[in-house]
Amino acid sequence: MKFLRRQKPLPLFLLFLIILTIGEGVGMGLASYFHKPLSGLETFQMMIPATAAFLVFRILAGQTQPFPKYVCRAFFAADILFLIAVVLESVLLPVSLSQTVSPILVLTGIVFFDLALFLEPAETKDAYGMLCKTKIKTILFYLFLFLILQAGNYFIQTVFDYFSGNRHAFLDFIELYSHFPSALLRLPFFFLCVFLPYFGEEYGWRGFLQPRMQKQFGMKKGLILTGMIWGVWHLPLYLFRYPSSTLLQELLHQIACCVLIGIFMGYVYLKTKNIWICTAIHFLNNAMIGTLFPSVAESAPSSSLEDQAIGILAIFLVYGFFIGSRVFREKKILEDLLLPRTR
Numbered sequence: 570m571k572f573l574r575r576q577k578p579l580p581l582f583l584l585f586l587i588i589l590t591i592g593e594g595v596g597m598g599l600a601s602y603f604h605k606p607l608s609g610l611e612t613f614q615m616m617i618p619a620t621a622a623f624l625v626f627r628i629l630a631g632q633t634q635p636f637p638k639y640v641c642r643a644f645f646a647a648d649i650l651f652l653i654a655v656v657l658e659s660v661l662l663p664v665s666l667s668q669t670v671s672p673i674l675v676l677t678g679i680v681f682f683d684l685a686l687f688l689e690p691a692e693t694k695d696a697y698g699m700l701c702k703t704k705i706k707t708i709l710f711y712l713f714l715f716l717i718l719q720a721g722n723y724f725i726q727t728v729f730d731y732f733s734g735n736r737h738a739f740l741d742f743i744e745l746y747s748h749f750p751s752a753l754l755r756l757p758f759f760f761l762c763v764f765l766p767y768f769g770e771e772y773g774w775r776g777f778l779q780p781r782m783q784k785q786f787g788m789k790k791g792l793i794l795t796g797m798i799w800g801v802w803h804l805p806l807y808l809f810r811y812p813s814s815t816l817l818q819e820l821l822h823q824i825a826c827c828v829l830i831g832i833f834m835g836y837v838y839l840k841t842k843n844i845w846i847c848t849a850i851h852f853l854n855n856a857m858i859g860t861l862f863p864s865v866a867e868s869a870p871s872s873s874l875e876d877q878a879i880g881i882l883a884i885f886l887v888y889g890f891f892i893g894s895r896v897f898r899e900k901k902i903l904e905d906l907l908l909p910r911t912r
Contacts, residue, residue: 578625579781585621586773586802593617594805600659601809609655609671611810615766616648618773618802625777626697626909635693635909643685647678647765679765696909698776703843711837715850718833718887719857720746725883749857760852767855771847774799774831775838780906788897796831800824822877826884830854833888839896842906 576584597610623641630636654671686699694700724742731738774795783791800823813819838847896902 578629579778579785581625581628582621582773582777582781583798585624586618586798589617589621590614590802590805594808596655597805597809601812603659605659607810609651609658611806612675612766613648613651613655614805616644616651616769618778619644619769619776620648620773622773622777622908635690635696637689637693637697637699639685639689640682640694640697640699643678643681644769646681650674650678650681675765676762679762682765698772698842698844698906698908698910701843701845703841703846707841708843708846708849711841711846712849712853715833715853716857719854722883722887725886726879729879729883752856756853756856759856760849764848764852767852768844768848771834771851772844775834775847776844776908779835779838780903780908783900784903784907788900789892792832792835792892792897793828795835796828797824799831800827803827818874818877822881825881829881829884829888832891836891836894836896839902839906 593610593614597607597614599605600607600610623644626636627641651674654674657674658671686694689699691700695702723745727738727742735741778798779792779795781791782795785791786794800820803823804820807813807816807819807823811819834847834850837850838844
């Protein structure tokens, strides 16, 4: 423990991230080998970045006060409940029963975390970037901005699809989005039931890692490196959840997507200093894929190099220009983003 306490937060976070991800990957590999469900492990993997961050905060607690003891304990408790759900799903219970028990355990972990957020003093939540002080109109602006940008992303891909020979591409696009407004009304309730894994990713990537990478490597280079780490971190999913003969191609595609979408996510975080907006955007991204393209969400990513190139180009055209924002030239802003915020 003394050795760990002598380490700096960034390398310590990366160490925990690697260890936890490898452990999760081993579990996913075993589950795949024995033909067990992998969805629970995929959800647990989303918790890993924030788990690594909270471990760093816990170890360095003597140097960084105040400490979010309620939130930290609740998050670790949620980790344990999620792992129990994985074991029940993969080993102990039949699929029919685990589909009832596992969601209850996941929801229980989320309720524990909600209660911890309520009990945690506002000063501590503010110091650790968990206090939402953003005006509702600002929150809605960035959420709707993301929805519009994603629609633009899909529209650009539709244009390429049309000129590639699919004469029904635009009709398909309209048909897909005709179902989205009704689904959008259900998303706020759904978000409250499943937000914790998305927080688990965003608190680790945007809340902890990005500001430190930007402080060490520069605003733009640090942002890109954060996206690359985020992309590589998906490796267990591509090894076991979506096995493919073009693994390297799929992984490079994932890294490119994470870098480009990470530019926008990083922009939003720097502009708002609000991790909850990033959490909601991450949720919306996954929800849009599941709502508009359920066949994509349930299957392996496309192995077509042409489709992937078009997809990356569309994401670049929609999100890439945010790298030129003035906010990425204001390094002094990082002093108010490094967690915990000591004043």
